[in-house]
Amino acid sequence: MxxxxxxxxxxxxxxxxxxxxxxxxxxxxxxxxxxxxxxTSSSILPQIKKLREKGLxxxxxxxxxxxxxxxxxxxxxxxxxxxxxxxxDSKEYYWDTRDMEAIPRHLVENIGQLGEVExxxxxxxxxxxxxxxxxxxxxxxxxIKCLISFxxxxxxxxxxxxxxxxxxxxxxxxxxxxxxxxxxSPSDIQKLIEQENxxxxxxxxxxxxxxxxxxxxxxxxxxxxxxxxxxHRDIISFTEGSIEWGxxxxxxxxxxxxxxxxxxxxxxxxxxx
Amino acid sequence: xxxxxxxxxxxxxxxxxxxxxxxxxxxxxxxIKTSLNVTSRGMMPQIKKLKEKYLxxxxxxxxxxxTIGELIVEKMxxxxxxxxxxxxxxxxxxxxxxxxxxxxxxxxxxxxxxYLLIEPDLNHTFEIPREFTENLLKSKNIKSIISFYRPEYPxxxxxxxxxxxxxxxxxxxxxxxxxxxxxxxxxxRLIRAPHIHxxxxxxxxRPPGLDTSERFTYISFLDKNGRYDHxxxxxxxxxxxxxxxxxxxxxxSLCEKIEI
Numbered sequence: 001m002x003x004x005x006x007x008x009x010x011x012x013x014x015x016x017x018x019x020x021x022x023x024x025x026x027x028x029x030x031x032x033x034x035x036x037x038x039x040t041s042s043s044i045l046p047q048i049k050k051l052r053e054k055g056l057x058x059x060x061x062x063x064x065x066x067x068x069x070x071x072x073x074x075x076x077x078x079x080x081x082x083x084x085x086x087x088x089d090s091k092e093y094y095w096d097t098r099d100m101e102a103i104p105r106h107l108v109e110n111i112g113q114l115g116e117v118e119x120x121x122x123x124x125x126x127x128x129x130x131x132x133x134x135x136x137x138x139x140x141x142x143x144i145k146c147l148i149s150f151x152x153x154x155x156x157x158x159x160x161x162x163x164x165x166x167x168x169x170x171x172x173x174x175x176x177x178x179x180x181x182x183x184x185s186p187s188d189i190q191k192l193i194e195q196e197n198x199x200x201x202x203x204x205x206x207x208x209x210x211x212x213x214x215x216x217x218x219x220x221x222x223x224x225x226x227x228x229x230x231x232h233r234d235i236i237s238f239t240e241g242s243i244e245w246g247x248x249x250x251x252x253x254x255x256x257x258x259x260x261x262x263x264x265x266x267x268x269x270x271x272x273x
Numbered sequence: 274x275x276x277x278x279x280x281x282x283x284x285x286x287x288x289x290x291x292x293x294x295x296x297x298x299x300x301x302x303x304x305i306k307t308s309l310n311v312t313s314r315g316m317m318p319q320i321k322k323l324k325e326k327y328l329x330x331x332x333x334x335x336x337x338x339x340t341i342g343e344l345i346v347e348k349m350x351x352x353x354x355x356x357x358x359x360x361x362x363x364x365x366x367x368x369x370x371x372x373x374x375x376x377x378x379x380x381x382x383x384x385x386x387x388y389l390l391i392e393p394d395l396n397h398t399f400e401i402p403r404e405f406t407e408n409l410l411k412s413k414n415i416k417s418i419i420s421f422y423r424p425e426y427p428x429x430x431x432x433x434x435x436x437x438x439x440x441x442x443x444x445x446x447x448x449x450x451x452x453x454x455x456x457x458x459x460x461x462r463l464i465r466a467p468h469i470h471x472x473x474x475x476x477x478x479r480p481p482g483l484d485t486s487e488r489f490t491y492i493s494f495l496d497k498n499g500r501y502d503h504x505x506x507x508x509x510x511x512x513x514x515x516x517x518x519x520x521x522x523x524x525x526s527l528c529e530k531i532e533i
Contacts, residue, residue: 003353003360004286011283055363070359070366076380077355081348082279088341089278092327096341108344 009054010078015039016047020067020075021082023057027066083112094119094233098223102209104252107245115239122232130154133236134213134220138162141215145170145250147203149211150222150230151180156188163195170199172250172257176207186269193262203257212246219246281326282345287311287319292338293353295329296346299337354383365390365504369494373480375523378516385490386510393503401425404507405484405491409433412486415440416521418474419448420482420493421501427456434466441470441521443480443528449473464533472528480524485517492517 010017018037022028028036033044048065051057056071067075088095100108120131130152138144138158144167148155163169173181181189193200203209211222219242221235276284283289290309294300302313309316320336323329328342338346359366371379391402401423409415409429415437419426433440442463444452453460464471474480482493482501490513493505 003356006356006360007283007289011279014277014279017279055367068367069369069371070363073355073366073371073379073382074352074359076376077352077383081345081352084345084348085278085282088345092278092341096327096339098340100340109347111344112348 113241113245115241117237120234145214147212172201175204200260201257299335384512384516388508391505413438418443418483422451445474471531490517
């Protein structure tokens with residue numbers, strides 16, 4: 001056998017690759033295989049046979065399939081790659097043009113964790129409204145974490161209405177966004193910060209970080225492109241992996257940010273008057 | 274309909290080899306032709322496909338990996354190294370008990386790198402392999418898991434005590450008992466030496482035998498019946514030293530220190 005034969009065994013058939021990845025979740029019988037992969041016995045059995053011949057998979061006396069030791073070694077290393085390829089697949093241009101500089105390396109390497117994502121293309125007629133899907137999903141959530149790196153005139157008012165509706169908000173603003181807010185709606189932000197269910201922090205180190213909104217069951221990302229422009233192409237995902245990944249990113253920036261108190265705000269606002 | 278990203282990456286030798294070559298740095302077409310032993314005519318269609326998927330970019334006369342291309346190839350390397358390892362030593366890997374390894378280090382088994390599989394010939398089955406003792410005696414900082422008893426061990430580890438700057442030993446309870454039985458005074462001297470740390474493995478599960486230092490990593494996996502078949506793995510690669518060190522630290526965190 002050559003390494004190329006093993007590569008072909010794994011990748012020449014999408015069914016084989018998906019079957020291997022399914023086994024990583026645990027041993028399984030043919031009934032579950034058919035259900036999970038949405039295949040017929042006659043289409044999957046020849047593929048399973050090939051994997052058994054190569055020693056990657058075995059079947060026990062009760063008809064349960066599992067990975068062999070070498071099969072497991074391979075699929076454990078296949079899985080992170082397969083996840084990453086899934087995230088990038090058919091969105092290669094989008095991902096290749098994003099600015100990932102400000103994101104910690106281990107999170108970029110784990111971007112496959114996002115799972116199924118939808119890229120939202122700009123709708124020319126509503127480009128400057130709060131994006132519809134984002135808006136409705138925020139209204140449905142009880143706990144919302146936001147990292148805000150570009151200014152939107154409606155944000156602070158919207159946050160105030162969410163807070164009045166009893167939702168908990170953790171907000172991190174970049175320096176430049178905070179400046180704009182203080183200049184444009186000082187009374188709204190002062191009202192917001194006095195709410196008990198709102199926590200506001202300031203991230204001063206870098207203005208070009210992604211915006212990120214995490215609700216109860218969704219994540220929404222706005223990445224700058226490589227020229228540090230916001231091109232209105234956003235990402236929404238509803239997977240557990242994306243919430244985990246997004247939360248790690250949020251916590252990373254939160255640890256580098258400083259809390260903002262209402263006293264600090266009034267000093268700044270009154271001082272600038 | 275376009276093909277999937279996975280197909281683009283895997284379903285052509287030429288494309289795969291080009292991605293791996295560009296992982297080492299930008300190359301122009303002449304360098305690509307020489308390194309991969311291909312013609313322009315054979316390579317250009319593949320280059321085009323990789324460019325269409327934004328995996329590589331052309332800058333002047335140089336080709337290099339794009340941002341996502343680099344992220345992807347970085348994830349391909351562990352898989353390719355694993356496939357190569359499985360391909361070379363399938364029987365060894367299937368016959369031995371790797372399930373004792375913590376999941377993280379199991380997945381990273383390929384980090385053993387360019388290892389040697391040591392199989393003593395029949396006339397030397399009961400001797401400790403020469404490669405093992407030689408390298409261990411030259412090591413300064415040693416971490417060992419003694420998972421089964423050999424009559425030579427009390428002497429060897431006492432000798433190592435004289436040479437090494439520091440040594441950490443993990444013993445399974447039966448090994449510790451045998452070591453004390455055969456040579457109690459040496460064991461007491463060993464455990465009491467200030468630069469030696471001795472630990473006892475908590476239960477009756479058997480970790481693999483391991484010796485790792487700044488020079489090498491030497492590992493004796495038991496077979497699937499829990500027996501030692503005298504087949505060992507030895508590696509001098511940097512990644513293998515790190516892997517061995519992490520493995521020791523993992524088992525050590527489960528142990529209790531021996532105090533006498």
